[in-house]
Amino acid sequence: MIIAIDGPAASGKGTLGKRLAAHYGLAHLDTGLLYRAVAYELVQTGKPLTDEAGAVIAARKLDVDQLDDEKLRGAPMGEAASKVAAFPGVRAALVQLQRAFAARPEGAVLDGRDIGTVICPDADVKLFVTASAEERARRRHTELAGRGDPISYDEVLADIRARDDRDINRPASPLRQAGDATLLDTTKMDIDAAFRAAVAIVDAAA
Ligand code: DC
Numbered sequence: 029m030i031i032a033i034d035g036p037a038a039s040g041k042g043t044l045g046k047r048l049a050a051h052y053g054l055a056h057l058d059t060g061l062l063y064r065a066v067a068y069e070l071v072q073t074g075k076p077l078t079d080e081a082g083a084v085i086a087a088r089k090l091d092v093d094q095l096d097d098e099k100l101r102g103a104p105m106g107e108a109a110s111k112v113a114a115f116p117g118v119r120a121a122l123v124q125l126q127r128a129f130a131a132r133p134e135g136a137v138l139d140g141r142d143i144g145t146v147i148c149p150d151a152d153v154k155l156f157v158t159a160s161a162e163e164r165a166r167r168r169h170t171e172l173a174g175r176g177d178p179i180s181y182d183e184v185l186a187d188i189r190a191r192d193d194r195d196i197n198r199p200a201s202p203l204r205q206a207g208d209a210t211l212l213d214t215t216k217m218d219i220d221a222a223f224r225a226a227v228a229i230v231d232a233a234a
Pocket of ligand 1: 037038059060061063064106109110113114139140141142143191195
C-alpha cells in the first residue's frame with residue numbers, strides 16, 4: 029500500500045507520516061529532507077542558493093539512507109529548501125529516488141508537496157493535510173522554542189507565509205491537492221485526533 033501525504037509547511041504531515049508508517053508497518057520517507065539536504069550541501073560548500081547547476085549536482089549525489097535529521101531541521105534550512113525545490117532540474121533529479129523508495133513490495137508512506145500529484149499519482153491513498161497559517165506557526169514556534177531557538181512567533185508566521193507562497197506559486201510541481209486526495213484540516217485537532225482521522229481515511233480507502 030502506498031500512502032501519499034502532501035501539505036504545506038508545519039501542517040503536521042511529517043508526524044502523521046511517521047505514525048501511519050508505524051501503524052501499517054511501512055517504511056516512511058519525509059521528502060522535505062531531500063530538498064533540505066540539497067540546500068545544506070550548497071550552504072556547506074559556500075555556494076549561493078541561486079546556483080541551479082550546483083543544486084542539481086547535489087541532488088544527484090543524495091543518498092536516501094544518509095539523511096541526517098538534526099542538521100537539516102530548523103527554519104533556515106526549510107526556507108533554503110523551498111528555494112532549491114523550485115529548480116526543475118533538482119526536482120527531476122529526485123523523482124526516481126522517491127519512486128524507487130515507493131516501489132518496495134509492501135509499499136511505503138511518503139510525505140511532501142507533490143507526492144500525490146507527481147511522484148506517486150497512482151498511490152492507494154492520498155491525504156492532503158493542512159491547517160491555518162496561524163495554527164501552523166503556533167505549532168512550529170512551540171517546537172523551535174523547545175529546541176532553544178529564540179525566533180519569535182511573528183517571524184515564524186512570516187516564514188510560513190513566504191514558504192507557502194513559494195511552494196504554491198512555483199511553476200515546477202507546485203503544492204496542490206490532487207483531485208483524488210482527501211482533505212484533512214487539522215487546525216482544530218491535536219496530533220492524536222489527526223492520526224485517528226487519517227487512519228479512518230486510509231482504512232476506508234485501502
Ligand atoms: O516539508 P519540509 O518543510 O521539510 O519541506 C522543505 C521545503 O522543501 C518545502 O518548503 C518545499 C520543498 N519540498 C518540495 O518542494 N517538495 C517536496 N515533496 C517536499 C518538500
